[in-house]
Amino acid sequence: MTLITGSSFLRRTAAPLALAAAMALAGCGGSGGLGADAPGRLVSQSALDGAATLPDAGEQFRILYQSTDGVTGKGTVQVSGAVFFPKTPRPAGGWPVVAWAHGTTGVGDACAPSANPRSARDTAYLGAWLREGFVVVATDYQGLGTPGPHPYLHTRAQAYSTLDAVRAALTLPGVANQVVLVGQSQGGGAAFGTAGLASSYAPDVKVLGTVATGTPYLVSSASPDQGYSDRIAPQVAYAMYTVVTAKLVQPDFDPSTVFLPAAMPALEASAETCVTPLFSRLVSEGRTERNTYQPGGQKRLFELVAPVTAYATLKLDQPVFMGIGGKDVDVPTAMQQALVRDACQAGSRVDAHVYPDMDHSGTVNASLQDSLPFVRNLLAGKAVPSTCGQ
8 A cells, every 4th residue: 555645646736737838838828027926927828728718608619818826826837728708799897707716626737727628517607607608717726737736625825816817807808907706615625715805915806706605614613524434425535635735834744644545545546537427436436535535534624625715704895695305415515604694794795696506516506697797787887695694
């Protein structure tokens, strides 16, 4: 059995695909007037691979742009992503922006969304925003498809990647500085976290509000310790991906203090395995919480990464819509409801909707019936509802 020690796990996430992606993107595009290392500088743009395109989009590009290194908080890194233009006529002031923060795809470079076909769920969801007349700006996040480790669930890194992708897109013709942050699962947390950092990091980006579904809230009060379950739980993949971030926080972190020996081969493979095949592997292994984690291991892992996965603030400057699945087990319903409660108490304006029969994935498109009117009101400058206190 091969255990993950030292920095081997981090090295393996920087696959050769990253360099190939950067080289492919280097041929065209670029933002004039910004220094070479300026956050938000559009380095290059190129046509998306046909399989990675969206049927409801007109022009669509893969982009490479500069972003502040969210792990260190200084210096810049290059991040990849995609920009999708709608087929709707260009408004007089330009198309508004949906800054799309994607859900978990993996931590290896091969899992970068801009280099892969979107799922049927996300294709339908992003298509709805395109038909609504938004430019969709979709970051891959730092280190996912570009050199360096992907700091999974790292709030600041995700926020900087999202906001600098918008800055880069705003240099393209027809893109208006009217931005709605939209995300699901990992991306729901990214969108919520981005909303909390936008005014301090990117006051030049005009964020109107946020739409988040399946939003994680990794605090002990939202995740009471009820012991390990014997239910087959492919969701342990999320903890495996979090090892990347744990090693950034504590370079000598030893995963064997969290995971049982029987789970270590799957953990080793997770460095290069995207989420769908990793889920399949964990199901085929009969992986449960009890036969995956050391006693207290899950708690130790999330306590270690808590400082970098926590939201900078729960008091958001703009309204937030939150869609919650009543049958969500990936990000438990109670965890999301705890975030709504605490955000309301902090003074955020929250419009929360629970979809009783929906799981983690089903909530995404089901929530459009409520999130689209929410966003239309934001664009029109109208008041949006709040469910705080209900």
